[in-house]
Amino acid sequence: MADTPEFLEPDVVLFMHDQALKEYGGTHGIKNEDLQHSALARPENRWHYAESDPPDTATLAASYAYDIARNHPFNDANKRTAWSCCILFLRLNGTLVQVSAPEAVETMVALASGAMEEDAFAVWLRQHFQD
Numbered sequence: 001m002a003d004t005p006e007f008l009e010p011d012v013v014l015f016m017h018d019q020a021l022k023e024y025g026g027t028h029g030i031k032n033e034d035l036q037h038s039a040l041a042r043p044e045n046r047w048h049y050a051e052s053d054p055p056d057t058a059t060l061a062a063s064y065a066y067d068i069a070r071n072h073p074f075n076d077a078n079k080r081t082a083w084s085c086c087i088l089f090l091r092l093n094g095t096l097v098q099v100s101a102p103e104a105v106e107t108m109v110a111l112a113s114g115a116m117e118e119d120a121f122a123v124w125l126r127q128h129f130q131d
Contacts, residue, residue, distance in 0.1 A: 017081040026076030039067035062122035069112040079108045096130040
């Protein structure tokens with residue numbers, strides 16, 4: 001079995017959310033703490049309860065991004081927080097992503113709106129991994 005990835009702690013996600021608000025503005029606060037906990041637990045659950053091979057880091061990062069962006073646990077900055085958590089998770093686990101800011105924004109909007117599915121987002125991430 002592969003090494004267990006380093007998952008994101010809730011306080012780190014709250015820090016990332018606060019940073020997004022500091023940088024770009026928005027309404028502070030958590031709209032629904034249960035949705036936040038659900039979004040943060042899902043990547044770990046996917047890892048620990050995989051029926052065959054454990055999911056790769058792109059799949060787990062996509063899970064963070066999808067759940068934060070779609071669950072809307074925060075009053076504002078859900079897509080920004082989803083993106084930064086996705087990138088942080090990958091970085092913590094040894095993967096860097098190279099993508100332009102406009103493409104990242106466009107992709108996160110598509111993911112949050114349902115125009116892009118979680119699996120497609122994982123494929124998109126893998127296409128932007130740095131060697």
